[in-house]
Amino acid sequence: MAMTHKISCVCGATRFQLTGSHILATECMCNSCRAAAACFSTLSGAISLLDEKGATFTVSQRKDRVACLAGTEFLREHRLKPDSKTRRVVAICCNSPIFKEFSGAHWIDIYNQRWSQHDAPPVEMRTMVSDLPPGTRLPDDVPNHKKQSIGFFVKIFGAWIAMGFRNPQIDYVKGKLDVC
16 A cells, blocks of 8 residues: 655645655755745745754655645745746645745655644755855754755656656646745
8 A cells, every 4th residue: 555645735725645655855955945935934824944954844755646635726836036947836825835846857845844743754864055154053963965965866866767757747836926
């Protein structure tokens, strides 16, 4: 029997089902993730995506293992720049960031806040720590990589091989969210 997890926005109007195990659980320290988190924090009722270290914690999941069960009408995309290859998707029913997606990618990164506490996988590594201000100290509980590591790419590429090099499209996000 395949492992399944249910995730949702804060109010529960937008719900997803994830099937199978995740690819990777990562804390990202990049400037764009932190900038997007700052933008989203200005939305009414929003909770912070940043933890005390300035990280956004996401769980990578194969797109072919993600199903939106309800609430597609609430999903909006936000790009930091009009030509950005990264879109972040927010459920506007309660201003909950749900996931980020890279153009052409076969996976999405689901924000950790969407998982229940007992279902959330533990962080496996930190990436892009080179974007943090000089002198920033991080715990050494997991690897702290200056950029994306070889291990990061091995896991992502391994998932793509397992998918038969397919790249499913997420076409149910219809509107744009203008913030910041």
